[in-house]
Amino acid sequence: MDDSVAYLILAAVVFSIGAVGLMVRRNPLVMFMCVELMLNAVNLTFVSFGDDLGDLGGQLSVFFVLVVAAAEVVVGLAIIVAIMRRRPRATADDLSALRG
Amino acid sequence: MLDLLAQLPQATFDRPPIDWHALAPELVLLGFGVLVTLVDIVFLERGRAMVSALAGVGLLATVVPLLTLWNEVDTASPRVLFDGAYVVDRYSLVMKIVFVLVGYVVILLSTNYIAEGDYWESEYYGLLLSSIMGMVVMASARDLISIFVALELLSIPAYLLAAWRKRDPRGNEAGIKYYLMGVFASAVMLYGMSLLYGVTGSTLLTDIAVAVADAPQFDAAIALGIVFVVVGFAFKISAVPFHHWAPDTYEGAPTPVAGFLAVASKAAGFVALMNLVFVAFPDRHDVYQPLIWVMAVLSMTVGNLLALRQTNMVRLLAYSGVAQTGFMLAPLTVAGDPGVSDLALSTTVNYLAIYAAMNLGAFAVVIALARKTGSAEIDDLKGAFQYAPGLTVAMTVFLFSLAGIPPIGGWFAKFNVFRSLAGAETTWAYILAVIVAVNSVIALYYYASVARKMWADEAPDGNLAPVHVPPSLVAALAITVAVTLVFGFFPGTVGDFTDVSLLASP
Amino acid sequence: MSDFLRTYLVVAIFGGLGVMLVGVFVMLGAALRPNHPTAERRLTYESGVDATGDMWSQSNIRYYVFALLFVMFDVEAVFIFPWATRLEAYGTFGLVEMAIFIFILVLGLAYAWRKGVLRWI
Numbered sequence: 001m002d003d004s005v006a007y008l009i010l011a012a013v014v015f016s017i018g019a020v021g022l023m024v025r026r027n028p029l030v031m032f033m034c035v036e037l038m039l040n041a042v043n044l045t046f047v048s049f050g051d052d053l054g055d056l057g058g059q060l061s062v063f064f065v066l067v068v069a070a071a072e073v074v075v076g077l078a079i080i081v082a083i084m085r086r087r088p089r090a091t092a093d094d095l096s097a098l099r100g
Numbered sequence: 101m102l103d104l105l106a107q108l109p110q111a112t113f114d115r116p117p118i119d120w121h122a123l124a125p126e127l128v129l130l131g132f133g134v135l136v137t138l139v140d141i142v143f144l145e146r147g148r149a150m151v152s153a154l155a156g157v158g159l160l161a162t163v164v165p166l167l168t169l170w171n172e173v174d175t176a177s178p179r180v181l182f183d184g185a186y187v188v189d190r191y192s193l194v195m196k197i198v199f200v201l202v203g204y205v206v207i208l209l210s211t212n213y214i215a216e217g218d219y220w221e222s223e224y225y226g227l228l229l230s231s232i233m234g235m236v237v238m239a240s241a242r243d244l245i246s247i248f249v250a251l252e253l254l255s256i257p258a259y260l261l262a263a264w265r266k267r268d269p270r271g272n273e274a275g276i277k278y279y280l281m282g283v284f285a286s287a288v289m290l291y292g293m294s295l296l297y298g299v300t301g302s303t304l305l306t307d308i309a310v311a312v313a314d315a316p317q318f319d320a321a322i323a324l325g326i327v328f329v330v331v332g333f334a335f336k337i338s339a340v341p342f343h344h345w346a347p348d349t350y351e352g353a354p355t356p357v358a359g360f361l362a363v364a365s366k367a368a369g370f371v372a373l374m375n376l377v378f379v380a381f382p383d384r385h386d387v388y389q390p391l392i393w394v395m396a397v398l399s400m401t402v403g404n405l406l407a408l409r410q411t412n413m414v415r416l417l418a419y420s421g422v423a424q425t426g427f428m429l430a431p432l433t434v435a436g437d438p439g440v441s442d443l444a445l446s447t448t449v450n451y452l453a454i455y456a457a458m459n460l461g462a463f464a465v466v467i468a469l470a471r472k473t474g475s476a477e478i479d480d481l482k483g484a485f486q487y488a489p490g491l492t493v494a495m496t497v498f499l500f501s502l503a504g505i506p507p508i509g510g511w512f513a514k515f516n517v518f519r520s521l522a523g524a525e526t527t528w529a530y531i532l533a534v535i536v537a538v539n540s541v542i543a544l545y546y547y548a549s550v551a552r553k554m555w556a557d558e559a560p561d562g563n564l565a566p567v568h569v570p571p572s573l574v575a576a577l578a579i580t581v582a583v584t585l586v587f588g589f590f591p592g593t594v595g596d597f598t599d600v601s602l603l604a605s606p
Numbered sequence: 607m608s609d610f611l612r613t614y615l616v617v618a619i620f621g622g623l624g625v626m627l628v629g630v631f632v633m634l635g636a637a638l639r640p641n642h643p644t645a646e647r648r649l650t651y652e653s654g655v656d657a658t659g660d661m662w663s664q665s666n667i668r669y670y671v672f673a674l675l676f677v678m679f680d681v682e683a684v685f686i687f688p689w690a691t692r693l694e695a696y697g698t699f700g701l702v703e704m705a706i707f708i709f710i711l712v713l714g715l716a717y718a719w720r721k722g723v724l725r726w727i
Contacts, residue, residue, distance in 0.1 A: 008298075015287075015291055018287070019284075019287075019288075022280070022284055028276055028280070031280055032280070032283075035280070035283045035284060035287055038284075038287035038288075038291070039287050039290065041291065042287065042290040042291050042293075042294050045291065045294035045295070045298065046294045046297065049294065049297055049298030050297075052298070053298075053301045055301060055302075057297065057301075057302065057303050058297065058298075060245070061244070061245055061248075061293075061294070061297065061303065063684055063685065064245055064248065064249055065248070065290060066681060066684060067681050067682060067684060067685070068248070068249065068252040068256075070677055070678060070680075070681035070682075071252070071256055071678065072252070072256060072283055072286075073677060074674045074677055074678050075256055075259050075260060075279070076259075076279055076280075076283065077670070077674060078260075078674065079259065079260075079263050079272070079275045079276055079279055080276065081670055082263065082266045082272055082275075083272045083276060086267075086269065086272065113692065113695040113696055113697075113700075115697075115699045134710070134713065137713055137717060138713070140717065140720075141713075141716050141717055141720045144720065
């Protein structure tokens, strides 16, 4: 498993950056990019494990993650645009019409 | 000259056998989903009137193949498709029927609500159908990839439904909160899945079960994988500490959608969790049991305490839903005990079915009363008995059922929780049983206080005009009241129905 | 020449043909079309937007729907490529499967078209 350890560590680091970014940043668009970082870290993990194991399953999973992530991106951007049309430069903190 | 390409393995392709009967429910749903979209494309505005009926018929039509399958499939002989990635057994059929019926009731709730708003209708029902299809697929998914695809198929339409009132800032907020939380959760879950795949070399749950059982006791990658996957679904079922989105999203989303998220989406999360816990890592209860134990205790305690101080009925239902998640998680903490694992599974399935009926019913009453009062504040429900006695009685049934008062449905569900916890005979299970009991008493307080306000207080402004309840809402209320009462008065029949097992699965 | 290099020869020939084809068409177009240069025509053309003002000007909101549609359909193609490489092996079964997949995609496109999303302005 030695060859892929570097990739796995990289994936873990990218995933953590995404997760921390999502919690720290307040701009919905940036939060959204952080989610993409996390998903790509997952893809990297899948690919390097798949290569290690000599199994196509890892590569196959990436296809599904990729496509579903695209669908998520489209829906997310649509929601963000709906918000920005009403209130330009909104941040997640400005969204406080509700009590939570 | 294509020698290099020729060296690649050219395995011959065999057409996979497809069990059409086992896939019939999904195909019927897909067909009606396509039909709803086609009607919208062809007729545009003129098609509006037929879409909700079409979607309702589609869901009822899905019940037919589910029932014929029920006769053919028994616990000993599940139908296995796609090398074990998709399994149709009694457990998955029960959950599919629950999802489809919940979907039908949600359509009944939505018919007037959506038609009277100025938002699009055809899209609403199309998205609802595809979300329900994701749930139906989830019930059978026994592979990490199919679980993931099913999860997204049910979540992505739900994000749009939550943000349905797009010109209302509260609707926007509901959508973006649910969306960001949801994608974060699925990213965490995916990372867990990639770790599990890396350690076990397979995405098939049954293969994973074999691999993790053989693994050394303290394998960090396996533990991390299991924790991440469970945490990912904890968002979906709104378990504390991953519940923050629930009250805001329920309040900002259209109320029928809030009911849908509170019931169907939560049940789908539980189904995925049960597939994983019972099929993929039954032998690693050392990892998941403590995690689920802590989430169960936190969910019921925090959910109940926060519910005590709510002034809005939808938010109260959201926090009570968080507490109910805790009750439903409780049996899973003893899932690893071979003596009670079957009982734990059927207890959770049972609770999910009863919870679906009583919670949707409560949302139905809120929707009906909001037609008069225009709000979901608890104080506006005061004196409802004076002008809407039928709705008040129905609400009382639902609230007492949620509180677990015999002999209504919720009581039977809670009784089973105690039975499976006591059956495990461990100290931790006994402690949990005591915590469940204490929390049931706290919950009774706020459920009863809503009921008291509806029965005993004076209506605000002395406005006693009757509420006009459209026929579709009456139907929804009749279904939910009937199911809630039947579950309580005839627990035997229901017990047989939900007596399911995942242990016999291949 | 080794087999390996010969495989790359095919790539080079195809690449050369591609470049040649584009060059021929551009020259053919230049030879055939009338040529009346005016000041307006020499302006930089960018999707119907006047090339004036700041570099950081905000782009029109209308682009975003097209961008979203593009992302969607672009990524779905990832399923078509592996299928295309083994087209013969999959036979009729694969063809029907892909037809269903593309039908559902086209349904989405038809929906967008009927709702007027594809109309410019």
